[in-house]
Amino acid sequence: MTDKEVILKIKSGEINYFEFLIKKYFHLLYQYLFLKIKNKEECEDLLQEIFFNFYKNLKQFDENKPVKPYLFKIAINQLRMFYRKRKKFIPLNKDIVDEKDGFVIFSFFDEEKKIFEKLSKKEQKVFHLLKNGYKIKEIAKKLKIKENTVKSIIRRGRIKLKIKS
Amino acid sequence: MKNLEKKIFKKIYFWEARRLTVDFFLKIIVFLSSFLFFFILGEILFELLKEQRSFDLLSFFQEDFEVVKKYFFDNFFIFWLEIPKFLLVFLFLSLGIFLTIILLVIKNLTIYKNKIKNIYRWFLKQK
Numbered sequence: 046m047t048d049k050e051v052i053l054k055i056k057s058g059e060i061n062y063f064e065f066l067i068k069k070y071f072h073l074l075y076q077y078l079f080l081k082i083k084n085k086e087e088c089e090d091l092l093q094e095i096f097f098n099f100y101k102n103l104k105q106f107d108e109n110k111p112v113k114p115y116l117f118k119i120a121i122n123q124l125r126m127f128y129r130k131r132k133k134f135i136p137l138n139k140d141i142v143d144e145k146d147g148f149v150i151f152s153f154f155d156e157e158k159k160i161f162e163k164l165s166k167k168e169q170k171v172f173h174l175l176k177n178g179y180k181i182k183e184i185a186k187k188l189k190i191k192e193n194t195v196k197s198i199i200r201r202g203r204i205k206l207k208i209k210s
Numbered sequence: 211m212k213n214l215e216k217k218i219f220k221k222i223y224f225w226e227a228r229r230l231t232v233d234f235f236l237k238i239i240v241f242l243s244s245f246l247f248f249f250i251l252g253e254i255l256f257e258l259l260k261e262q263r264s265f266d267l268l269s270f271f272q273e274d275f276e277v278v279k280k281y282f283f284d285n286f287f288i289f290w291l292e293i294p295k296f297l298l299v300f301l302f303l304s305l306g307i308f309l310t311i312i313l314l315v316i317k318n319l320t321i322y323k324n325k326i327k328n329i330y331r332w333f334l335k336q337k
Binding site for chain 2: 056057058059060063064067068071089092093097100101137200
């Protein structure tokens with residue numbers, strides 16, 4: 046059975062035919078992922094996501110096109126997401142409280158604290174709120190300043206910290 | 211590999227079952243509401259036309275063919291002027307939605323049938 050026939054079958058609702066595609070491309074994708082990650086469990090998790098995403102997008106997939114490049118494109122995207130998730134996470138360590146206003150300015154590692162010392166107090170407050178998931182509108186409301194001012198503070202702070210995005 | 215394959219299929223079948231249920235549920239709701247809307251609007255329109263005695267215009271069809279031929283467009287135009295357009299638009303809109311749902315279900319009937327059959331078989335296999 047060709048890939049085209051299998052995809053047409055799946056598109057007509059016969060989900061069990063997806064087994065053919067899994068069997069055909071499993072080892073190829075597994076080898077590729079293992080070469081990149083070198084961890085069996087994580088490879089399997091990614092493989093699950095790749096095949097699941099492929100199934101979810103099968104409706105839009107043109108059966109006349111080859112399956113392999115499409116699967117590898119999904120695999121590359123999944124790998125990118127995987128690497129993004131694996132970025133270093135800095136745990137909370139030390140709290141420095143601004144006694145005047147009574148709210149926390151820092152909850153960072155010393156290294157991060159040093160970086161943030163480049164900022165002014167107002168900028169530190171805005172960045173701290175940003176880090177805690179506040180939106181620009183909410184920050185403006187909390188600090189009783191205009192939204193545009195918050196945006197300017199963020200922009201200025203980013204330049205100081207040399208953050209691109 | 212067998213174990214992983216099972217996991218992938220479990221994920222797919224659960225997702226498909228959930229999607230199918232939501233799809234059916236939405237289609238039934240839209241189907242019923244458009245039917246109800248069509249029925250209510252039709253009833254209102256009918257009552258309005260009855261009140262306006264617009265249906266009297268249709269009685270000229272009982273006349274001779276020559277008379278019907280001569281006055282057909284005049285009568286039709288008057289009848290058209292008397293119909294509340296706003297209601298008519300909504301009536302056709304609800305009819306359109308109603309028919310679209312029916313056509314969509316008929317068009318995808320085999321897909322639904324196959325999917326339900328496959329999901330049912332898979333769930334039986336799991337027990």
